[in-house]
Amino acid sequence: MTDRLYDNGMLMEFDAAVISCTQIKKGYEVTLDRSAFFPEGGGQYGDVGTIAGVKVTDTYERDGEVIHLCDAPLDAGAQVHGAVDKDIRLRRMQNHSGEHLLMGFIHDMTGFDNVGFHLGEDEVILDLNGVIEAEQLLECERRANRAIAENVPFTISYPDEEELAALDYRSKLDLTENVRIVTIEGIDKCACCAPHVQAAGQIGIIRVISSENYKGGTRLRILCGMDAFELIRQRMDSIREISALLSAKPDKTVQHVKRLSDENISLKKQLAELDRQKAQSVIDSLANEGRGSFCVFTEGISRDMMREIANSAVLMTDGAAGVFGREDGGYSYIIASKNLPLRTMAKDINSALDGRGGGSDEMIQGSAKADRSTIEAYFGNISAVTQQR
Ligand SMILES: [Zn+2]
Known part of the structure; x- marks a missing residue:
């Protein structure tokens, strides 16, 4: 062997x-x-x-x-x-030893165990069999980093059956032979087969990246050592860029973004109100003598509000009511009818208006490239009598 x-x-x-x-x-x-x-x-x-x-x-x-x-x-x-490969081994070892160190404090504080551990290429996941409070986690992270600063020794041992029986350690195994115990002096003992650092200082730093409730417990993502350093560097670069975009000091970006977001919400409300007012003025001016098919042209009105206009216009015709909104390269449209089978007519309508779209018999929507006079001429020709559904 x-x-x-x-x-x-x-x-x-x-x-x-x-x-x-x-x-x-x-x-x-x-x-x-x-x-x-x-x-x-x-x-x-x-x-x-x-x-x-x-x-x-x-x-x-x-x-x-x-x-x-x-x-x-x-x-x-x-x-x-x-x-x-030293870079890869060191990186994995820093993350794995960091996980033991953090778990040592978590286990001591909460009694929770690590019931799932994955050391991937760009993430380290550990699953706790209990829900840890944010403040507890922060405190464990702080203690783990303190232990790094104190360079607490890691040792590997193979206790015999008798010693093992008396030993309190994590990941307790049924085995009694060749059980490998990784000890972090005064902090943690855990059965583990992997290589570890010789002292906590080699881990460099431990950072909890995220914590979420998972299957009745907690899923933690952590990064240690060189990986944590890389992540911190990337995040700081990104904060620097955000701070330049906002013309705000890096530690003031949150307030700035919050203010921008509030302004955005308020502007959206104002825009929605303007949209509603514009649509209402179109609705107020709708007129259709003779109850034939007719259409109305709008500009700068949202589709939702065009639908409101169509809902009002359709009450004034036995044929079809079309609402056309000016947009790049043509019009968006909503066409409504109480009598015509619009769904089956959609193909003809689209071919007449150089458009695309569809929907139900009561309402179809889409876009058209035809010019205004072609659209108006077409609506003058839709028969309310011959195509009743
Ligand atoms: Zn381990």
Whole structure:
């Protein structure tokens, strides 16, 4: 079985002998006598890197062996130098160790456990089996960052059966042999198979990105270390841009946006009132002697209000009442009728008015490219008698 070297999480390079190499569809499965590569497990992806210059694209475990998926073959028996991709390992380790540290404080304060952990490429998710209060979370985050500042040591141990039975630790396992315990001095003990930092200072920073109620508990998104730094940098860049757009100091952007939003709401109200007034004046001036089909032309009136006009106009005709609103490249229209089968007529109407649209027998809507005189001539010709529904 592979001798695993990642109890020292900072060990990224090592020498080993190739035990076996088997070709599979995705590449070559290589086993070594010893390895610092961490195989996928506990919510964390397997390490990547190189062995003797050959790319390792994934690492996983099978029957106790660490399998390195390589993109070229290695000779069994060869002495090789392995190098874990340091950037990726460090990033994952910072996030994973950060999760243990934060969970240590959360568990201590609330008794909640982490019942789901995912360390993805750009997010770290942990699910708590209880709903944590915002203030509790903030306090745990603060304590975790304080522990980082104090550089609290992380240690790995393998207690024997007797020690294990007496040990209070998170992620309690049924196993009694080879249980790997990650201890953060004075803060947390948790069963975990992954590589960890040697002391909290290497985590750098822990930030809770979001917290939401999830399946009766809480789903937290966190970022630690370099990932947290990148996120903070991006967010600060974005605040700087917003602040320039608003001509406001970065710490005053919230008040500015709030004021803009209030102004926007009030302007929308004013516009709606103007729209209503314009529509009302069209409704007041509607006239149709003879009750034949007729149409009315508007400009700068919303579709909702055009519909109101159509609802009034349709009462004045036995044929169809059309409301046309001037817009780029033609008109938008709403046509209503109490008698005509508009839905079946829509095709003819659209072809006569160079338009598109449809709806029900009572009302159709769409747009038309025909000019005003063509539209007026068409409405003069719609028969209220021959096409009754
Ligand atoms: Zn863990």
